[in-house]
Amino acid sequence: MSASLKLKPGPSPRVQRGHPWVFSGEVTRLLPDEHNGREVELRDSRGRFMGMGLYNAKSQIIWRRYSRDKVAFDESFLKAALEAAIARRAPDTARRLVWSEADGLPGLVVDQFGQVLVVQALTAGMDQALPIITTCLQRLLSPADIVYRNDAPSRKLEGLETSVTTLSGNPAEAAWLMLDGIEFFIDLHSGHKTGFxxxxxxxxxxxxxxxxxxxxxxxxxxxxxxxxxxxxxxxxxxxxxxxxxxxxxxxxxxxxxxxxxxxxxxxxxxxxxxxxxxxxxxxxxxxxxxxxxxxxxxxxxxxxxxxxxxxxxxxxxxxxxxxxxxxxxxxxxxxxxxxxxxxxxxxxxxxxxxxxxxxxxxxxxxxxxxxxxxxxxxxxxxx
The missing domain is CATH 3.40.50.150 (Vaccinia Virus protein VP39)
Structure with a gap:
């Protein structure tokens, strides 16, 4: 059974109007740190269910919705969410495959550059789920490699360390990539954001x-x-x-x-x-x-x-x-x-x-x- 957060009574917070975030001052009490990065349900001040989200007391945004339904944040959910996000994109040489809350995957960004994927996990929940996310992406897209650009400053706001690694263990070498008729030398390891x-x-x-x-x-x-x-x-x-x-x-x-x-x-x-x-x-x-x-x-x-x-x-x-x-x-x-x-x-x-x-x-x-x-x-x- 999932842990639960309850909104304070009073003026309606944005989450009740559909926004996917809850801030620490909007709930009656915080949960123990053992729940950081895990699924937590949200209920309004009258106890009505409002959705499932990823919790992190180290962040000002303590809850980020991933579903309005009572769904576990597990491999089955992640596989379905990633499949749906990819299906919404048109085929291309380079494209954004996952865009965080807009795809129901708060804090996850996935970009594709040719045969290589660049992944950013910007929240504790997504960071903990990276092994499962990696498995799903391998099955769905069979990338030549995955670069984990976990060097964004916003990770520090989630209490996370920063790093840049690859699935293969080999350094991500900069390479030429043709985009819209022009060749760009793209550095996926240390270029800004995810490289372009x-x-x-x-x-x-x-x-x-x-x-x-x-x-x-x-x-x-x-x-x-x-x-x-x-x-x-x-x-x-x-x-x-x-x-x-x-x-x-x-x-x-x-x-x-x-x-x-x-x-x-x-x-x-x-x-x-x-x-x-x-x-x-x-x-x-x-x-x-x-x-x-x-x-x-x-x-x-x-x-x-x-x-x-x-x-x-x-x-x-x-x-x-x-x-x-x-x-x-x-x-x-x-x-x-x-x-x-x-x-x-x-x-x-x-x-x-x-x-x-x-x-x-x-x-x-x-x-x-x-x-x-x-x-x-x-x-x-x-x-």
């Missing part, structure tokens, strides 16, 4: 459709996804900027491999805008890292997004295009669009919205969990 930003692949192609004959600035270029696709699409010129020397080196390597002409600069993007006020571009891409890693940093993040986009807007001529994005889960799509409107107002320029953008199908958004809708953006054109 799979969530922006569709936007790389969409923005490239607008790049022919234009002077392009790719801000926060990382491995050069936007820059390389724009160059391939026939941009007149492409300048890619990133604060990370390592990222610029990787992007330069990718450009050389694909014989694409791209100029690079290693510089803080805000500083670059300050130092190059008189520059003009026909297409500017802004894809920065998260500015709001917590709700406490939200106000500062919104100011940062506004200033960044304001500076870009001032560099565009009539007809110029700004493709701008935010991957901050604490910034809502409405807040991001509001910031862009404020920036345009301060720039005293009129932009029309070509389209608002979001996450691709393999990074699904759970309707009752705003945090799962982390990636948002807009493509704007100066009138």
């Amino acid at each position: 930003y799979l969530d922006q692949r569709a936007q790389h192609l969409r923005v490239a459709e607008l790049a022919k004959g234009r002077r392009v600035l790719d801000g926060f270029c990382h491995q050069g996804g936007f820059a390389l696709h724009c160059a391939k699409a026939g941009a007149e010129s492409v300048l890619a900027v990133d604060i990370s020397e390592e990222c610029v080196q990787a992007a330069r390597l990718n450009a050389g491999k694909n014989q694409l002409a791209v100029d690079f600069s290693v510089m803080n993007m805000f500083d670059w805008f300050t130092a190059n006020r008189q520059e003009n571009f026909d297409l500017i891409v802004l894809d920065p890292p998260s500015f709001a890693r917590s709700k406490k940093s939200l106000d500062g993040a919104l100011r940062g997004y506004k200033e960044l986009n304001l500076r870009a807007m001032r560099m565009l001529p009539p007809g110029g295009i700004l493709a701008t994005y935010s991957c901050s889960q604490n910034v809502s799509p409405a807040q991001f669009m509001s910031v862009l409107a404020e920036a345009a107002g301060d720039a005293r320029r009129d932009f029309v919205v070509i389209e608002e953008t979001g996450q691709p199908a393999d990074h699904p958004v759970l309707l009752t969990m705003p945090e799962s809708h982390y990636l948002k953006g807009a493509i704007l054109q100066l009138r």
Whole structure:
């Protein structure tokens, strides 16, 4: 019989409206540490069953729902959940196979790069279940190897250690992988996140459709996804900027491999805008890292997004295009669009919205969990 958590009486917490998380201050009492990482049922203040979740008293989020039904968190459940998640994805060279709560597997991320899988277990429950998860993935996909990228800082919030290992025991060697017609040198062992930003692949192609004959600035270029696709699409010129020397080196390597002409600069993007006020571009891409890693940093993040986009807007001529994005889960799509409107107002320029953008199908958004809708953006054109 599973242990049970009970919600405090009083105002309805978010979990009663469908959110999959419960915080420590929302329950009548905590459970002994022996339950950390294990399945626990949740009941409301009147004792009514609300679902099964993974418990961890070491985290502020003490309960994460994996099912609304009374289902054991065992091999049978994991096999079915993984099968369902994979079946929802279209076949591809590289794709996200599992996206945490959005797939009913809180804290589990699985990405596929060719014949290799990259797995992140970000919660205690998923960490404990890794042997079973590994067995299921082997049976379902027969990967050449599995890289366990358990080096995310968020693991520390769960009381977990960090490490990077492989199923084979052999180091995960960086290799070239063809993605959407361009070869990228992908480091699955020490590259950022799981090795590549799979969530922006569709936007790389969409923005490239607008790049022919234009002077392009790719801000926060990382491995050069936007820059390389724009160059391939026939941009007149492409300048890619990133604060990370390592990222610029990787992007330069990718450009050389694909014989694409791209100029690079290693510089803080805000500083670059300050130092190059008189520059003009026909297409500017802004894809920065998260500015709001917590709700406490939200106000500062919104100011940062506004200033960044304001500076870009001032560099565009009539007809110029700004493709701008935010991957901050604490910034809502409405807040991001509001910031862009404020920036345009301060720039005293009129932009029309070509389209608002979001996450691709393999990074699904759970309707009752705003945090799962982390990636948002807009493509704007100066009138």
